[in-house]
Amino acid sequence: MRWRKRKIGKMLLAGALAACLALLSACEFSFQWDFPTGSSQAPALPGDGLQVHFLDVGQADSTLLVCDGEAMLIDAGTNEQGQNVVRYLQDQGVETLRYVVGTHPHEDHIGGLDDVIAAFGVQDVLLPDKSHTSKTFEDMLDAIEAKNLEITIPEVGEEYTLGGATFTILSPQRNDYSDLNDYSIALRVEYGADSFLFTGDSGKIPNGEMLASGRTLRSTVYKVAHHGSAENNEEEFLAAIRPQYAVIQCGEGNSYGHPHAETLERLAALGTEVFRTDEDGTVVASTQGNGVTFTTQAGAA
Secondary structure, three states, rough: OOOOOOOOOOOOOOOOOHHHHHHHOOOOOOEEEEOOOOOEEEEEEOOOEEEEEOOOOOOOOOOEEEEEOEEEEEEEHHHHHHHHHHHHHOOOOOOEEEEOOOOOOHHHHHHHHHHHHOOEEEEEEOOOOOOOOHHHHHHHHHHHHHHHOEEEEEOOOOEEEEHHHHHHHHOOOOOOOOHHHHOOEEEEEOOOOOEEEOOOOOOHHHHHHHHHOOOOOOEEEOHHHHHHHHOOOHHHHHHHHHHHHHHHHHHHHOOOOOOOOOHHHHHOOOEEEEEHHHHHOOOEEEOOOOOOEEEEEOOOO
């Protein structure tokens, strides 16, 4: 298996996304909200736009991004959710993934990645510089090796493209954290006037490093870290992001009490509109670069 530190050159994507939002809006369990984003003066960008699917995978994370026919998956839920994630991607017409990102080696994030990598064409796999002794981690590496794929360890400040969108790596800045969560790959996606922030399960130390870096954290939509844990969503960190919308991926009645009341209170104080997969099911955010609309669908993944 080949590991490397730098991102690979851009390659062509074979396949395209079906009109997933049209399918979702046709479902009798779908509901839609349109909220002002404060960016309505920005012109819409050409192309198909950016769709971000926050999958309902229980007490786990998995997010599909599709922009102008290119697709990226951030995490793939638990081992048990792997085939559900595969079916969801197939239902959206995904054939090739431009990027697969495993934010960090916990089973609730990378558990389904072996199924995903086996089922789709994959061009680039992004992982943090941290191994693990679990069978889940070994299964993921086996799937990568079976496809003869290279692993990219992204560096802070690197920029990647996904169709007309760009995303920048914000964390991790070191490779000597004591908490596995702190190795989470954090990235910020920009498309026109709208932006999306993903920080995996990043905790207080890397959050502080991101704040100190001076890089832009302010984002239209924030995928709330660590299923809404208060320890991973400090008041100062959320204030720097100041999201208009937040999505919390967590399981109904989970034993951790996620999302924590403190996190919800901090987001409410910022005036943030919150979506939760335990209550709303799969959440899909769509933008043409000048405002975000949301669709939810119960039991989608």
